[in-house]
Amino acid sequence: MDPLFYIADTLVFAGIFALLTLSLNLEYGFTGLGNFGKVAFFMAGAYTYAVMASAHMPCYLCLIGAGLAAGLIGFLITFPVLRLREDYLAIVTLSFGEILRITIKAQEGIAGGVQGIVVPGAFAPFTDSVRLLALANIGLVLFCLLFTFLLVQLLTHSPYGRILRGIREDETAMQAIGKNTVIYKAGALATGSVIAGVAGGLFAQYISFIDPYMFLPLVTFFVWIMLILGGPGNNWGALLGGLTVELINRGTRIAKDYLSLPVDPNNLQFILFGMLIILFLLYRPQGLLPEGPVKTAARKEVLRWRSSLPTGS
Amino acid sequence: MGEFAQILLNAAITGSIYLLAGTGLTLTYGLLRFPNFAYAEFITFGGYIGYLLLQKPDGSLPLAVAAAFFATGLLSLFSHLLCFRPLVNRRASLIPLMVASIGLGYIIRYSIGEMWSWAALSYQPVWQAFDLGPVRVTALWLYLIGAALFTGIGLHLLLTRTKTGKAIRAIAGNPDLALVSGINRDRITFFTCFLGAGFAGVAGVFRAADTQLSPVLGWDILLPIFAVVILGGIGSFYGLIMAAFLLGLAENFGVILLQAVGLSTEYRMAIAFLVLILVLIFRPKGLAG
Numbered sequence: 343m344d345p346l347f348y349i350a351d352t353l354v355f356a357g358i359f360a361l362l363t364l365s366l367n368l369e370y371g372f373t374g375l376g377n378f379g380k381v382a383f384f385m386a387g388a389y390t391y392a393v394m395a396s397a398h399m400p401c402y403l404c405l406i407g408a409g410l411a412a413g414l415i416g417f418l419i420t421f422p423v424l425r426l427r428e429d430y431l432a433i434v435t436l437s438f439g440e441i442l443r444i445t446i447k448a449q450e451g452i453a454g455g456v457q458g459i460v461v462p463g464a465f466a467p468f469t470d471s472v473r474l475l476a477l478a479n480i481g482l483v484l485f486c487l488l489f490t491f492l493l494v495q496l497l498t499h500s501p502y503g504r505i506l507r508g509i510r511e512d513e514t515a516m517q518a519i520g521k522n523t524v525i526y527k528a529g530a531l532a533t534g535s536v537i538a539g540v541a542g543g544l545f546a547q548y549i550s551f552i553d554p555y556m557f558l559p560l561v562t563f564f565v566w567i568m569l570i571l572g573g574p575g576n577n578w579g580a581l582l583g584g585l586t587v588e589l590i591n592r593g594t595r596i597a598k599d600y601l602s603l604p605v606d607p608n609n610l611q612f613i614l615f616g617m618l619i620i621l622f623l624l625y626r627p628q629g630l631l632p633e634g635p636v637k638t639a640a641r642k643e644v645l646r647w648r649s650s651l652p653t654g655s
Numbered sequence: 656m657g658e659f660a661q662i663l664l665n666a667a668i669t670g671s672i673y674l675l676a677g678t679g680l681t682l683t684y685g686l687l688r689f690p691n692f693a694y695a696e697f698i699t700f701g702g703y704i705g706y707l708l709l710q711k712p713d714g715s716l717p718l719a720v721a722a723a724f725f726a727t728g729l730l731s732l733f734s735h736l737l738c739f740r741p742l743v744n745r746r747a748s749l750i751p752l753m754v755a756s757i758g759l760g761y762i763i764r765y766s767i768g769e770m771w772s773w774a775a776l777s778y779q780p781v782w783q784a785f786d787l788g789p790v791r792v793t794a795l796w797l798y799l800i801g802a803a804l805f806t807g808i809g810l811h812l813l814l815t816r817t818k819t820g821k822a823i824r825a826i827a828g829n830p831d832l833a834l835v836s837g838i839n840r841d842r843i844t845f846f847t848c849f850l851g852a853g854f855a856g857v858a859g860v861f862r863a864a865d866t867q868l869s870p871v872l873g874w875d876i877l878l879p880i881f882a883v884v885i886l887g888g889i890g891s892f893y894g895l896i897m898a899a900f901l902l903g904l905a906e907n908f909g910v911i912l913l914q915a916v917g918l919s920t921e922y923r924m925a926i927a928f929l930v931l932i933l934v935l936i937f938r939p940k941g942l943a944g
Contacts, residue, residue, distance in 0.1 A: 376750040441928045448921035609769040616762035
């Protein structure tokens with residue numbers, strides 16, 4: 343295979359997973375909400391994109407549609423359980439991921455059912471060159487990633503983000519100072535689902551064919567490894583985690599062709615990923631890049647004042 | 656009439672599997688206060704241990720059940736010692752514990768896939784079928800219902816008549832008070848981890864004998880098991896008994912209903928999900944709450 347194309351492929355997948363990790367970071371890293379059904383919102387976005395693109399709508403409209411559909415579903419599914427303890431949210435999202443896949447698989451009428459659905463590529467009408475196509479795809483994914491990264495970075499370092507962190511640390515205290523925490527939690531989950539939906543749309547556009555078997559709970563597990571490894575509560579960590587895990591994933595796929603191990607490398611990879619996540623939770627729960635201090639104007643003032651003091655005092 | 660009786664029997668079979676599989680989950684959930692997603696893999700593991708003894712046509716079911724009980728109990732004990740206890744000691748909060756249980760689940764599932772391959776297997780013994788009044792039953796189903804009854808009565812006696820059982824209920828009810836009154840929390844937790852996962856392993860043997868054995872055996876029924884645990888009220892064994900048979904009824908009547916309106920029976924899972932959502936909206940503490 344064209345090595346340039348392989349690098350492009352890796353970048354596109356790393357970008358899509360980095361988007362998912364950023365969305366989980368907003369939900370878990372900052373707000374402390376355990377979404378164990380990330381794949382459901384990813385899938386909702388991918389299928390919305392597929393259906394809209396099949397109706398010959400332009401790419402940007404399909405992506406917006408994918409985000410909105412996933413966001414709406416995310417809101418509807420999680421809102422009833424936000425008043426309850428956080429483990430209920432985990433169970434409901436996890437179950438919803440299974441149910442959505444089963445529903446689409448069982449229903450021939452919706453987007454091809456178990457057969458899957460072909461997604462028209464956004465750039466295919468404009469060029470025949472494989473390299474140009476790859477470049478356009480990288481451009482689209484990286485643009486979405488940059489935009490989302492800036493958005494999440496701004497959100498989480500604003501007063502709104504400080505409320506989210508407050509909910510994570512002590513929800514009762516936030517209620518005591520008059521914040522309606524359910525609304526904030528619903529907002530974080532809806533925003534996270536919108537991002538996951540856009541990632542799903544990009545995924546469908548890029549691989550140009552989707553079926554229910556692509557959306558196994560494995561996707562959710564991957565996103566969690568990326569976030570735990572990178573550093574929950576740090577958006578740079580989410581990017582780093584996304585890239586690292588995708589590279590490990592590619593690495594084992596290449597190693598499979600060159601190494602002869604007594605065990606199946608695919609099985610071994612998941613056993614090692616499982617151990618990795620447990621070891622990180624045990625010995626480095628803050629991840630590779632720990633969460634930084636909250637940046638406020640007051641803190642900047644203090645730092646400037648402190649650095650103006652004579653040294654040694 | 657015969658059809659109705661058959662549905663009731665099917666409900667009892669489904670409910671028995673859920674009861675066996677959910678017992679450990681609800682008891683450890685009550686003690687350690689987090690849902691252990693690796694229970695799906697404990698069920699699968701039990702099924703494969705059973706396969707070791709039931710891959711020949713003359714294999715003995717009681718022996719397979721006993722082996723699955725002990726092996727799965729030990730697996731759970733090891734995973735508690737190596738993974739969950741260190742995390743709890745480091746004051747890990749709820750979500751990291753759940754993530755760790757998912758990670759552990761993948762370790763177990765892919766180890767099983769490595770050892771026994773991903774292809775579906777089936778037990779070799781053939782279960783004798785006979786007519787009991789209007790319904791047709793197999794010996795396997797009678798064993799299954801017997802095992803569920805035995806578990807129900809045995810655990811009831813354990814929880815109400817023994818010191819250990821009372822200690823389990825005390826810790827689930829109020830951990831601090833239990834600790835102050837001199838209950839050895841570690842010992843009780845080890846015991847519950849072993850016992851609960853043992854029952855899950857037994858559920859795996861029956862599930863595999865009734866259908867097929869594959870590394871996703873447990874994962875495929877995790878959703879209804881969670882629905883049952885939450886419907887029964889987390890940590891409540893008596894709620895679980897009721898919930899298991901209620902969901903068994905709902906599923907078996909639901910399937911008839913689905914066929915009647917022309918929908919795929921794959922939506923059977925959706926019934927459990929619907930029950931789960933309705934319980935969370937209207938009665939989050941479950942039947943026992």
